[in-house]
Structures are given as C-alpha cells and as structure tokens.
Amino acid sequence: QSAADFKGKVTLVNFWATSCVTCVAEMPKVIATYEKYKAQGYDTVAVAMSYDPPAYVVNYAQTRKLPFKVAIDNTGAVARA
Template sequence: MPALWLGHGYLEGRSLSPDLGFTTIQGQRVSLGEWRGRPVLLAFWASNCRSCLEEMPELAALFRDYEGRGLRMAAVAMPYDLPNRVLSLAGKERWPFPVALDPLGELAGALGVELVPNCYLLNGDGAVVATRLGKPDFRELRDTIDKLLREG
C-alpha cells in the first residue's frame, strides 16, 4: 500500500491531552505532557507488519539525527500485538527510541489509529501537524521536523 498523506482532517490544530501517554517496554509511564515544548513523532506499528519492520531502520536513523535537537519519539505497538513479540523484537533490534505498549488502545484510540504503519507528528504544543499512513517520505518528514525545530 502506498503511503498517503491524510492531511490534518479532524485532528488539525487539535492538541492531545497532556495526560495521554504510553508505557515503555521497560515499564516507564510517559505522558505527552512531559514532552511538551518539543516535536513528537509517534510511530504506530505491529510486530507482524512487514512494512512497519522495514521502516524501523530509517526511523532509528531519524531519531539518532534529531534526538539531540529536541525530537521525542516513540514506536507504539498496536493494542492487538503480543507483548512478548514486541519485547523480543525490540530486544533483538535494539532500536534507539522508546518502544511502547498500548494494550488498552488508549493512545491509538485517541488518534483513531486502525492501520499500520501510521505516524503522527506533533508540534511543541502537542497539536497534530501531520499524519502519514504507510511508510513516510523521510525527506519530507525531516523537512517538517526541521521547520518545527526552527519555529521553536
């Protein structure tokens, strides 16, 4: 399936609740409010999604390039994913970004995520500025992140 820019739609300018968040596979609870003031990339994925796994090295490179400049990122496993598979894959691959479980679908439900791979880019105010269903155009994503970082 080719990647589609979904636009902003009903999410345009909508700030997510700062209480909304996720739990990393290390058991750390992270609320989006803790990441306010910085761009945030939420990459929804599943361990049985080949496209998701194929984009992970590019997401890792993007994270390494931008983490020091303020980008926050999490790879959020879909609620139906098996936690032991997520843990196994993350341990084997050693992704540099936080990997999260969303077993109750709290975060996926708030954003209306049903299909993966699916990325959401938030600005420093926690508002959704871009969404992408399918593999991102990483050049375009980097340009958008650069713009968000310049705007502060």
C-alpha cells in the same frame, strides 16, 4: 510519560506492529531519523498495536536495540485517543 513530557519537543509517535511488513521495513529509517536529530530535542515513541503480543514487541525492541521508548497499547486506548 504524559503529554507534558512532550511539550516543546518534536516527537514522532509511530503506531506499528511486529506483524506489519511495512512497519518493520521502515523501522531502520525511524531509527536513523531519531539518531540524527535526538541531540536537537527530537524524540520518538513507538506504540505497538493492541493485537501485537507483548512478548513479540519486547523481543523486537531488544534484538533490534531500538534507541527510543516503546509502548505497548494493550487496551487500544492510545490508538483510540
């Protein structure tokens, strides 16, 4: 994905971590908002923080069946940008 992929779209970039209690608590609302508006071009990208173990992120995304893209920011470059 590049910035050009998001041109003309409303996209929520959600920085989160599996160890963040409030992040996990809000995820059902993030999913519901995505499901409600995706047909109108709304998109969501969940960016896991660099300190979050990738295996935890993958497990969370699969078991919760996250319907949007999940990125692992293993170097922290996305958060810095």
